[in-house]
Every structure is written in structure tokens, then in C-alpha cells.
Amino acid sequence: MKKIYLNTMGCQMNVYDSRRILDALEKLGYVETLNPEEADFLMINTCYIREKASDKVFSMLGKFAKIKADRKKQGLPTYIGLAGCVVQALGDEVFHKAPFLDLAVGPQSYHKLPELLTRLDRGAGRTVEANFTSDEKFDLLPKANARAYSAFLAIQEGCDNFCTYCVVPYTRGCEYSRSADEIIKEAKSLVDTGAVEIMLLGQNVDCWHGKGLNGQKEWGLARLIEELAKIDNLKRIRYTTSYPVDITDEMIKAHRDIEKLMPYIHLPIQSGSDAVLKAMNRRYTVKQYLEVIDKLRAVRPDIAISSDFIVGFPGETDADFEQTMDVVRRVDYAQSYSFKYSARPGTPASLMKNQIPEKIKADRLTTLQALLLERQKAFNMKFIGKTLPVLLTEKGRAKGQLNGYSPYLQNVHATLSDDYLGKIVDLKITSATASSLSGTINVL
Ligand code: SAH
Ligand code: SF4
Numbered sequence: 001m002k003k004i005y006l007n008t009m010g011c012q013m014n015v016y017d018s019r020r021i022l023d024a025l026e027k028l029g030y031v032e033t034l035n036p037e038e039a040d041f042l043m044i045n046t047c048y049i050r051e052k053a054s055d056k057v058f059s060m061l062g063k064f065a066k067i068k069a070d071r072k073k074q075g076l077p078t079y080i081g082l083a084g085c086v087v088q089a090l091g092d093e094v095f096h097k098a099p100f101l102d103l104a105v106g107p108q109s110y111h112k113l114p115e116l117l118t119r120l121d122r123g124a125g126r127t128v129e130a131n132f133t134s135d136e137k138f139d140l141l142p143k144a145n146a147r148a149y150s151a152f153l154a155i156q157e158g159c160d161n162f163c164t165y166c167v168v169p170y171t172r173g174c175e176y177s178r179s180a181d182e183i184i185k186e187a188k189s190l191v192d193t194g195a196v197e198i199m200l201l202g203q204n205v206d207c208w209h210g211k212g213l214n215g216q217k218e219w220g221l222a223r224l225i226e227e228l229a230k231i232d233n234l235k236r237i238r239y240t241t242s243y244p245v246d247i248t249d250e251m252i253k254a255h256r257d258i259e260k261l262m263p264y265i266h267l268p269i270q271s272g273s274d275a276v277l278k279a280m281n282r283r284y285t286v287k288q289y290l291e292v293i294d295k296l297r298a299v300r301p302d303i304a305i306s307s308d309f310i311v312g313f314p315g316e317t318d319a320d321f322e323q324t325m326d327v328v329r330r331v332d333y334a335q336s337y338s339f340k341y342s343a344r345p346g347t348p349a350s351l352m353k354n355q356i357p358e359k360i361k362a363d364r365l366t367t368l369q370a371l372l373l374e375r376q377k378a379f380n381m382k383f384i385g386k387t388l389p390v391l392l393t394e395k396g397r398a399k400g401q402l403n404g405y406s407p408y409l410q411n412v413h414a415t416l417s418d419d420y421l422g423k424i425v426d427l428k429i430t431s432a433t434a435s436s437l438s439g440t441i442n443v444l
């Protein structure tokens, strides 16, 4: 038995891919370890979205090189591999930056990993695999194992939107929707191996348009969710990330009618200024964005909304930034991710003349995050004294504690025995912070 240490950076798509990589390597006798020092194969599934993310990769690789050298002294051979978006973006250059690397695979080539490892075992030279054929990747990966009560399922990959700041269209390629047949089959396999909840993933998941069941013509996301909801032991369905104006009226109805569809939506606005949105090449105005939210709230008043924000995009003025703050006050987000704009090689925005100084970006981020945190805390506090159905997904840090998720994707802690893992339990919420809730089992 060989051991793999796989460090996953970046988005949920990478988490999904990493689980699939583990599935693929199981066939070669690899089991996962969380201790890099005992691993025969050290790998990072990388992210290229912001500069910080790709810097982190190379500092971690330095640590891997040291482990490899130490193990070599003990006569233990070790491979070091790189997967993910950095490989797609940099290609062969990764070997110049990290000469001790043994292999590199882009996001569409994971199914080739077993073959690449076998080649290394035979003493063949190192390789980089980075082509764009998503369909092949999904076809050739083995059956999916849930590996978690809340499982990820990629239904769509790539992006054709070309927002001017973003590397994803270059690292994940053009948009590709998997067929409903494939997705339903994978969902059943995830549920059979323990998943209670499935999070459907895609860079623009709401524009999924795969072939319908049994070769029917294209379906939309709402129809797919309706079909998934028929799987008995699947209790909860979520999806992310949605492009704001690709939410159709069918999806709004799905939030009204499909009980298993959780009342939560990640709807990244990025900026509250129409001028900035235009420069970002986002296909909506603030007004159109708010209309989508109004429609969702009309059918599901309790729906929790989250967003991503970028501050300090080239040309962003104080007045533009104030408009972002206004949107936050107006929407009342349940959760959010916010970032300083990071100029990425090859993107149009990186060539714009009016880049914003680091200090202004940092100040705006601090101001925005303070407001987001205050609102997030207020959102959570509203649940104190209420009872929420919580899916218990993992053991907590404290002994005897379990962690799980409310329908609104709030993290909930409770003192419960391990028997409750994988179960949905009504918990009475006793306290709340900005980042989590605590609950106890309701005693009548
Ligand atoms: N497809 C999703 C976003 C995927 S990337 C969407 O369109 O909303 C995840 C988030 O990273 C983005 O929403 C954005 O907020 C952030 N991001 C992407 N590129 C960035 C950059 N160059 N600098 C800072 N943040 C960035
Ligand atoms: Fe990037 Fe825009 Fe595509 Fe989202 S929609 S992945 S931000 S290019």
C-alpha cells in the first residue's frame, strides 16, 4: 500500500477534483495520508485565481522538496506532483520554477494520473499533461465515492464569460455541461456511498445546459434538480456558483417548489457600481442584480444570499466603492467572500492604466469586511432560540462535538455522539457568532 498526501487549494471544484484524484489513485493502491512525511506521493491541487494563491504553491513545494530529500536519505523514493490551475496556466514553466517536480497535470487531465505514475515507476522522464478535454476527463474517471456526507458533484466546468480580471476561462477552458444521464448516475453513486447532501458545482452552474435523460434535448438546471430530488436517500441539494443574471424563472420556481433544494444561493455581485461592472465585463447592472434577489425573496422570503466582492478594481473611485457598501446594506448578505483585486497575467484588466494603489485596496477591504461581518453576525443572531434542521457532517474540534450545516449553510456546532453523523437533526440554537451557531438537541 502506498500513501498520497494531497493538499487542495482554491475553489470547491478543486475539492471535487481532489476527491476524484483519490478515487483514480485508489486503483494503484494509494491511500490518503494527512502526514506529508510518510507520503510516497506528495501533491498539491493548485489555484491561480489571485497572486497570493499561486505564491503559496511554490512555498509549499519547497517544503515538499525537503521532505523528499530527507526520505531519500532513508532510502524511501518519493514523487512530487502538481495538479490544477497553476499547471494549466504555466505549463512546462512549472518544471523550471520547481526542478524537483516529477509530474504536473492540468484540471482536465486527472484521468491520466495513473498512467503518468506508472510511467514514473518504470523510470520514464517527468511529464506535464495539460489539454482541454473535459468530456474525456469525466468519462474516464472511475465511479465517484462520496468521501463526505455532503458531497460535491461537478456538473459543468469552464467559463466563456471572460470577466476582465479572471483567469478561469484560461485555466478551465470553455464551458462544458455534462449530460443528465452522467450526473444522475454519479449522484446515485455518491448517495450509495453515504452522501446525504449534494452540492452541484460549476463555474456558472446556473447556465448548465446538458443533454436531458436518455438523450433528450438539452435541459436547464431547474429540470436537473427536479430529477435529482427523486433520489430517495438524497435529502439536500445545493448548487454553486451562479452567474447573477443566468438565474431563470424556472430556477426561481424551483426554489419555491422543490423542498430538497436548500434556501441558499451564492450570487456574486463583485461590485455595486455599474461603471465598474462594465469595466469588469459583467453582463448585468446593479438594478438587474437586485431584481433577481427580489424575485427569489418573493418566493422564498427566508432565502440566504451570499456574494463575492472585489475591491480596488482598476479605476474604482471612492464613490464606486460607496455603491458597493450600499448594496451590502440593501441586500443583507448571510455570508460573503471579499478580495482585493489582484492583477493576473494575461487578463485585460491587468493591462488597464488606472490600477489602484495597494494601500487604498487594503483600506477598502477592511471597511467592506467590517460591514459584511456585522451583517453576517446579525443574520446569525436572528436564529437564537429557533430550531433548525442540521445535517451533521463531521466531528468537531472539541471532544464529543459534531459540526454540521443549517439549511442556510450556517456552520452549527453541537455536543452529540458520533451516532448522529450523517443525520439531519432538529437543533435548538443557543448562541451565535459571525461564523457559527451552537445548538442542542430539542428536549420536549
Ligand atoms: N464564476 C464565479 C467566480 C469564480 S472565481 C463568478 O463569476 O462569480 C471566485 C471569486 O474570486 C470571484 O467571484 C471573484 O470575486 C474572485 N476573483 C476572481 N479573480 C480575481 C482577481 N483577479 N482578483 C481578485 N479577486 C478575484
Ligand atoms: Fe471568472 Fe467571470 Fe467566469 Fe466567474 S464568470 S469564472 S469571474 S470569468
Ligand code: F3S
Pocket (backbone or CB within 6 Å): 009, 010, 011, 012, 013, 014, 046, 047, 048, 049, 084, 085, 167, 168, 171, 172
Ligand atoms: Fe482557483 Fe482554478 Fe478554482 S484558479 S478558484 S482552483 S477554478
